[in-house]
Amino acid sequence: MKLTTQDLNTLCATAIEAAKKAGELINSYTDKTLTIKNKKGADSLAAQVVTEVDVKAQDVILEVLAPTLTKYDLALLSEESVDDKSRFEKDYFWCIDPMDGTLAFTEKTPGYAVSIALVSKNGKSQIGVVFDPVTGILYNAVKGEGAFKNNQPWQPNLSFENNACFTLHMDRTFLNHPKFEFIKTEIQQFASDAGLSEFEIQKRAGGVLNAIWVLNNPGCYFKLPKPTPGGGSLWDFAATACIINEAKAYGKSFDGSPLDLNREDSCFMNHKGILYASNNQVATKVREIVNSFI
Known part of the structure; x- marks a missing residue:
């Protein structure tokens, strides 16, 4: 139908x-x-x-x-x-x-x-x-x-102009990633070079609000691809994908392909990961940082 x-x-x-x-x-x-x-x-x-x-x-x-x-x-x-x-x-x-x-x-x-x-x-x-x-x-x-x-x-201001703060939204488990400090430092430097004087980490929310809060000010939320099950599930990202994209922000798989929200072999998103960002510039930089150590 x-x-x-x-x-x-x-x-x-x-x-x-x-x-x-x-x-x-x-x-x-x-x-x-x-x-x-x-x-x-x-x-x-x-x-x-x-x-x-x-x-x-x-x-x-x-x-x-x-x-x-x-x-x-x-x-x-x-x-x-x-x-x-x-x-x-x-x-x-x-x-x-x-x-x-x-x-x-x-x-x-x-x-x-x-x-x-x-x-x-x-x-x-x-x-x-x-x-x-x-x-x-x-x-x-x-x-x-x-x-x-x-x-x-609602059309949030997602540019670097008229914004002072960049927010890295993340799951608590990401603190244990072996490259966490490197990724954090590189993103913080990128934000500073873009003219944003403040940098914060937000790690208290579930995946849904982690994604939605990317629309509050320049920032990003991502889950890296991995071979084991996990990385969030279809229901964690299905609603926010529509909202993020209709707000003209960035919501895709980590490799830049469209989100796979009806995966045949699993309900998990680990196969491609996810990347939500306030704009394409942020998404490109995050991928560049991660790809530098893969």
Whole structure:
């Protein structure tokens, strides 16, 4: 079933409703004692942690989205459910992370968010919705329709002009990378040469807000390719890919190819990595730095 622009906008509104309801549910648990479990097969603590809130948030989202599955003949992929592979059969599928950044949530620090995307069978993100329960900020986009922040058209200033700070957004595990200090120093020098007087590292968020916050000021977030499973999952980047690209920033695989958001052999992104940057200049420099030691 081929979706029209009107269909996509209708589905985006439904996804926004679902994300906000999940955000309300998440906020209702911020002061409660949580039941925390560990997933098997995850490559980091952040990826291992799951709580009862993740599952309940997913239930809330699916209750809202369920009617669309039949009406628009959509498949479904969600982090807290088994992949039934229907995403390879239908023309589009919902790609859901009911609460990305669960580790931050359990630590009661900002950095977690609800992420809902609609992805075509060929792996292109058509809708992206991200809701930050801590700030109440909603980010959303429909392919070809521009980015929105709190329901207002949003075109962030992503140039080096009129900005003082460069932010390196990263997962905590990247601190253990053998070339971390080298990469940090080289990026910091690049930012200084570009006229940015301040440099900061942000490492408290999950992958969804790491990506979205690249739009706050010049900066980058990346996960390097690696042979072992991990590197984030489809649901970590499907929604932000649409928003990032509609905001005219940079969101691709680390090698510069389009993001592979319907990978056939895995839900992980380790095969190509990801690179989100405020502009092409930043993305080019990051690749240059990493390629210097590969």
